[in-house]
Amino acid sequence: MAKLKRTVIVGGLSGSSGPVTFKLTSEGTIVSERTSPANPNTAAQQAARLRFTTTSRTYKGFTSTQVQQWDDFAQSDLERDPVSGGRRFNDGINAYIALATKFLQATPGGTPPSTPPTAPYVPPTATVTVTGSAGKVTFTSSAPTPANTRTELLLQKLASANRKPQAGAYRSRAFAAFVPGTLSVDVPVGPGFYAAAFRFVNTLTGQATELQPISVTQVTLALAKGGAEDKKKAA
Secondary structure (H helix, E strand, O other): OOOOOEEEEOOOOOOOOEEEEEEEOOOOEEEEEEOOOOOOOHHHHHHHHHHHHHHHHHHHOHHHHHHHHHHHHHOOOOEEOOOOOOOOOOOOHHHHHHHHHHHHHOOOOOOOOOOOOOOOOOOOOOOOOEEEOOOOOEEEEEEOOOOOOEEEEEEEEOOOOOOOOOOOOOOOEEEEEOOOOHHHHHOOOOEEEEEEEEEEEOOOOOOOOOOOOEEEEEHHHHHHHHOOHHHHHHH
């Protein structure tokens, strides 16, 4: 039986078989080792799929009047891309699922509204900054936010301090309610460099602002009590 090494070029095959993957290219077929994605079924991914399934099933049960309301909303001027000026949503189902899944993400256990918003979401004027320290990233708001607002806190781990963050690589880590006396929220993370971002979410409708990148921050290793540092001091 012939053995094929990585990047050996053959012809006429595509897809995967056992431990190898065949990929068609302009030069022929590239044979490479088949790899599995890291953490293909994390808790966050499971939760995201559940939200999508829940909202999709809910939409299927809508009346024709409700469907028309969401179609009208998708074609209205209430939701416009702030950069291009174009509409955010292609159709009613796209609009409902986008807002309903964001609603559930910010308000777990809640019931998304079955009718679309009737006004644009006016976000708070607060700004958010970020600092890194031992074992955590701290997000701080410049002012309290309204009761119907949650601030989504997002992070993206970078390979180095000079690595440019990718727009689609931020991951949601928490939804903060910044109230008087509690203007900072800690997000535990491992050591490394992180790009931070945030967006405001209306907990009544699921409407949200565009993602707003903040800065890159460094997180150092957090040593538990009784660790090497404590032993060094004791000595």
